[in-house]
Amino acid sequence: MNGEFIPVSIKKKDGLFSENSSVISAQNMDSLKAFVYKSVVDMAESIYDGNIEALPLVNGSDMPCTFCDFGDICGNGDGSVCRGTDLEKQTEADRILGKEKSKDKGKGKSK
């Protein structure tokens, strides 16, 4: 059985997720939720502290200013000042998800 909208398939033989399925355990989902929650709280506190500069995240060749309607008022409409990915946070997210890839494959059961 293959997922129509998400990359998940279940093996007929034993009802477990296939090796290529993108699944995580409930425990690691909790870790991921805690990580996301902390990230959102950190962002909110940073904004509350007055850190509101127009500092778009540039990922590869994707420049958000190209599609943004606020370029005329933000003072950085050409995106000349920008930031890259927070590697520390990226590493933490990868650690949580990376664990999943090696530890949780094949653990799920279909109904």
Ligand code: SF4
């Ligand atoms: S145009 Fe200004 S507000 Fe819009 S993404 Fe770029 S820096 Fe941010």
